Amino acid sequence: MTSSGEVDRVALPTDDIPGADLGWVLGIVLRGWHEAVDAVLEDLPHGLRGFQILAVAAHENPPTQTGLARHLHIDKTVLPYVIDDLVNAGLVERRVDPNDRRMRRIVTTDAGARLLRQRKDAVERAQADVLGGVPDAVRDAFLDASGRVALSIHSTKPYLDPCLAVLGALTGAEGDLSKR
Amino acid sequence: MTSSGEVDRVALPTDDIPGADLGWVLGIVLRGWHEAVDAVLEDLPHGLRGFQILAVAAHENPPTQTGLARHLHIDKTVLPYVIDDLVNAGLVERRVDPNDRRMRRIVTTDAGARLLRQRKDAVERAQADVLGGVPDAVRDAFLDASGRVALSIHSTKPYLDPCLAVLGALTGAEGDLSKR
DNA sequence: TATTGTTATACTCTATAACTATA
DNA sequence: TATAGTTATAGAGTATAACAATA
Numbered sequence: 097m098t099s100s101g102e103v104d105r106v107a108l109p110t111d112d113i114p115g116a117d118l119g120w121v122l123g124i125v126l127r128g129w130h131e132a133v134d135a136v137l138e139d140l141p142h143g144l145r146g147f148q149i150l151a152v153a154a155h156e157n158p159p160t161q162t163g164l165a166r167h168l169h170i171d172k173t174v175l176p177y178v179i180d181d182l183v184n185a186g187l188v189e190r191r192v193d194p195n196d197r198r199m200r201r202i203v204t205t206d207a208g209a210r211l212l213r214q215r216k217d218a219v220e221r222a223q224a225d226v227l228g229g230v231p232d233a234v235r236d237a238f239l240d241a242s243g244r245v246a247l248s249i250h251s252t253k254p255y256l257d258p259c260l261a262v263l264g265a266l267t268g269a270e271g272d273l274s275k276r
Numbered sequence: 277m278t279s280s281g282e283v284d285r286v287a288l289p290t291d292d293i294p295g296a297d298l299g300w301v302l303g304i305v306l307r308g309w310h311e312a313v314d315a316v317l318e319d320l321p322h323g324l325r326g327f328q329i330l331a332v333a334a335h336e337n338p339p340t341q342t343g344l345a346r347h348l349h350i351d352k353t354v355l356p357y358v359i360d361d362l363v364n365a366g367l368v369e370r371r372v373d374p375n376d377r378r379m380r381r382i383v384t385t386d387a388g389a390r391l392l393r394q395r396k397d398a399v400e401r402a403q404a405d406v407l408g409g410v411p412d413a414v415r416d417a418f419l420d421a422s423g424r425v426a427l428s429i430h431s432t433k434p435y436l437d438p439c440l441a442v443l444g445a446l447t448g449a450e451g452d453l454s455k456r
Numbered sequence: 457t458a459t460t461g462t463t464a465t466a467c468t469c470t471a472t473a474a475c476t477a478t479a
Numbered sequence: 480t481a482t483a484g485t486t487a488t489a490g491a492g493t494a495t496a497a498c499a500a501t502a
Contacts, residue, residue, distance in 0.1 A: 118403055118419070119309050119324070121426040126302040127349065128429040133299060144299065162483060169307065171471060176485055198478045198483040223298055229428030230421075238421035239298070241410075245418050246301040248409030249308040342460065351494060356462055378460040378501045 125226075132222040137215060141181035145170075147219070149178065150204060150212050153188050158201040160193070187211060305406075312402040317395060321361035325350075327399070329358065330384060330392050333368050338381040340373070367391060 130144065137143045140150075148168060152159050161179065165172040179202060182188045187208035193199040204212065227235045313324055320326045328348060332339050341359065345352040359382060362368045367388035373379040384392065407415045 118422075119306070119313060120328075121422050122302060122306040122309060123349070124426040124430050125422060126299070126306055129299050129302060148300075160483075169303070172484075173472085173486085174470070196479070196483085200484075226429060227425060229432070230424050234421050234424050237417050238425050241414050241418035241421055242298075242301050242305060244410050244414050245407060246304040249406060250304050252409070340460075352461075353463085353495085354493070376460085376502070380461075 128226050129223065132226045133219055136218040136222045140211070140215075141185050141187070142178050145178060146182055146187075147212075147215060149182065149202065150187060150208055151216075153202045154204045154209055154212055158191070158203040160199045160201060164202065182208075308406050309403065312406045313399055316398040316402045320391070320395075321365050321367070322358050325358060326362055326367075327392075327395060329362065329382065330367060330388055331396075333382045334384045334389055334392055338371070338383040340379045340381060344382065362388075 134143050137147045140146045142149075145168070149164060152164060152167065159167070161175045162172050165175055179188065179190065183190065186205055188202050188204050190200040191203055193201050227238070230238070310324065317323045317327045320330075322329075325348070329344060332344060332347065339347070341355045342352050345355055359368065359370065363370065366385055368382050368384050370380040371383055373381050407418070410418070
């Protein structure tokens with residue numbers, strides 16, 4: 097409150113620059129989502145990032161470390177530390193790929209799979225809270241449209257992460273990526 | 277390409293955890309937007325952040341530094357450096373508020389206002405490119421829904437940034453915030 | 457006493473480069 | 480030669496704490 101009695105009004109860039117605020121809007125949403133989800137995952141090693149790795153590692157075809165780095169858009173040099181901590185916590189283990197002994201497949205332990213199952217409900221609840229302030233139709237439109245936009249952006253650089261089977265279903269593209 | 281001939285497939289967390297991928301989706305979109313816009317603004321001091329400050333400073337009621345920090349969700353201690361560089365580049369200036377001499381209003385110079393006008397077109401073009409991969413209806417749905425969601429999240433903590441006049445119009449809320 | 461702005465410092469996260477082992 | 484993984488180091492960005500000026 098200033099001495100002139102006015103609120104310290106900070107104008108949005110939106111006013112003069114239609115479109116230039118999308119980054120602000122996305123930042124708000126991503127920050128809100130991140131805070132809500134992190135609060136539910138802060139006790140596992142590296143929080144959300146550890147959870148994401150756990151989620152990918154739980155798949156039938158476990159990822160390599162460079163595969164994880166590309167999928168999460170992080171540098172490969174951060175993964176040894178993170179995965180060490182997950183290994184020490186007994187949540188995942190490194191398995192040398194018998195077909196190429198340079199690669200280590202990251203797979204969940206039983207404890208890791210159990211933790212993943214427990215927390216995914218909490219994550220969904222946290223997300224529902226974040227989106228709970230808008231009508232269901234808006235929420236659904238947001239989830240659908242953002243998924244399509246993300247797919248469109250991501251598929252511009254498919255070499256980064258060849259797995260788009262699930263999101264691909266959104267646009268009707270076939271999910272078979274084995275030949276790419 | 278592995279020796280087994282398969283692509284190094286990295287499964288999406290989406291497969292098993294419906295909803296848990298929203299952070300991934302938003303990250304892709306925000307990253308794409310950020311990269312495209314930053315490429316157009318990299319020659320101004322502090323890139324996108326400098327542009328955002330310039331955009332807010334161009335308003336009739338110029339922001340204080342703490343107001344800027346709250347609006348951009350950054351710590352107030354980063355602003356002196358950024359604003360110093362904008363001042364040295366001749367784009368903004370600090371004006372002591374006559375009503376409260378502790379505050380400095382950040383206002384654009386003529387050169388700053390000129391640069392802002394030039395670049396906002398480039399920013400819009402960059403954004404149009406990012407969203408150019410989806411049909412117009414999806415793009416519009418995305419812009420509308422994300423704006424509403426951001427408003428809903430942001431209005432949970434109105435003390436952080438009392439200015440919501442423009443986004444408020446999206447939901448039909450009246451834009452008068454002078455009494456909050 | 458509270459708040460704006462500032463500075464110095466420390467911390468976190470990330471990127472760069474170099475190394476090994478496998479292919 | 481090229482790639483997966485690792486390690487050490489350097490850098491960018493950010494936060495913490497203390498201070499001066501003003502209310």
